[in-house]
Every structure is written in C-alpha cells, then in structure tokens.
Amino acid sequence: MSVELYCSFCGKSKSNTKALVAGPSVYICDECIDLCQEIVLERRKIKEVEALDKSAADLYRFLYSSTSGAFDRAVVCPHAILQEQTGLDEAQIKAAIDLLTERHMLQVMPYGKDCSLYLMDGLPAETKFNDLSQSYSIKANVLVKPNPEIKLFS
CATH class of the missing domain: 1.10.10.10 (Winged helix-like DNA-binding domain superfamily/Winged helix DNA-binding domain)
Structure with missing residues (x-):
C-alpha cells in the first residue's frame, strides 16, 4: 500500500500537481514553488525601485x-x-x-x-x-x- 504525499504548504496531493519536490520531511508542489519564486522576485523589484525612489x-x-x-x-x-x-x-x-x-x-x-x-x-x-x-x-x-x-x- 502506497502512502499519498501532499504539499506541505497548500495541501494538494501529488496526484493533483504536476510535480512534488521532496525536502527533509516536507514537500512542495510546482504551484507553491512558482508562488514562492514570484514573492522573491517581487521583493527584489521593490528593493530595486526603492533604491531609485x-x-x-x-x-x-x-x-x-x-x-x-x-x-x-x-x-x-x-x-x-x-x-x-x-x-x-x-x-x-x-x-x-x-x-x-x-x-x-x-x-x-x-x-x-x-x-x-x-x-x-x-x-x-x-x-x-x-x-x-x-x-x-x-x-x-x-x-x-x-x-x-x-x-x-x-
């Protein structure tokens, strides 16, 4: 019997995601990875703009x-x-x-x-x-x- 894996952030099951990346006792799906990447890029953009104005x-x-x-x-x-x-x-x-x-x-x-x-x-x-x-x-x-x-x- 296999155990269904879930994203530790949004709770989606592996079968409902395109990819599920495993870490030490945590998992993250492709959608949460995209969202995290967007947050990091957003913060970087704000810092760049803040340096200008x-x-x-x-x-x-x-x-x-x-x-x-x-x-x-x-x-x-x-x-x-x-x-x-x-x-x-x-x-x-x-x-x-x-x-x-x-x-x-x-x-x-x-x-x-x-x-x-x-x-x-x-x-x-x-x-x-x-x-x-x-x-x-x-x-x-x-x-x-x-x-x-x-x-x-x-």
Whole structure:
C-alpha cells in the first residue's frame, strides 16, 4: 500500500500537481514553488525601485497589498485614497507612476473622475469582451472609503 504525499504548504496531493519536490520531511508542489519564486522576485523589484525612489516603492507596496494575490493584479483606486494611504502628494504620485510604468511594473488607465485602474506588473487583468455592449469587463479589486449614508454590505 502506497502512502499519498501532499504539499506541505497548500495541501494538494501529488496526484493533483504536476510535480512534488521532496525536502527533509516536507514537500512542495510546482504551484507553491512558482508562488514562492514570484514573492522573491517581487521583493527584489521593490528593493530595486526603492533604491531609485522611495515614493515609488511605497506606492507599489500599497497597490500590491490591495490585490488579492498573484492572480488578481488589477486595482481600482480613487486618487484621494492613494494620497491618504501612501502619504504622497500629487506630484510624488505622478513621478512614482512614471517610474513604475517605465520599469513595466504598472499600467494606469483612467477610471472615471479622480479614479484610476492600476494593473500591477504590466500584466493584463482578467478581462471578458461583451459583444452586445461592445465593452470589456475587468476583474479588479476596488478600494472605496466607507460612507455612513450608503450601506454597501449587510
């Protein structure tokens, strides 16, 4: 009788992964390896940007922390929240965005009045095109300030 092996990090069985690497009494699947590699690369990128401009690194950290993981890299954020959460003024934010865009770490799209859609790492967000309305729907994390006059959640 063989014992089924599992990833020590996510719990997936060997049969549900492409690869399972064994270590001393631990196992890691290919998906967790990819995620770990992405985390290491992300930290390296932030350190490189921080050496050039601390404001850009702060902005990137805030936006990255607002995403829900490696696969949802789109954030809709009002400019006021960006300023409040990063402590940066408009000129600093513009300079930070320019640097991050130049380094292909961020794409910015207007999203209404005083609000933008930020695509992390220049990666496309999950999108679907609607032929009927001739428009795209984009899966994104949306940041909003609570308003006591509007009940968003029950």
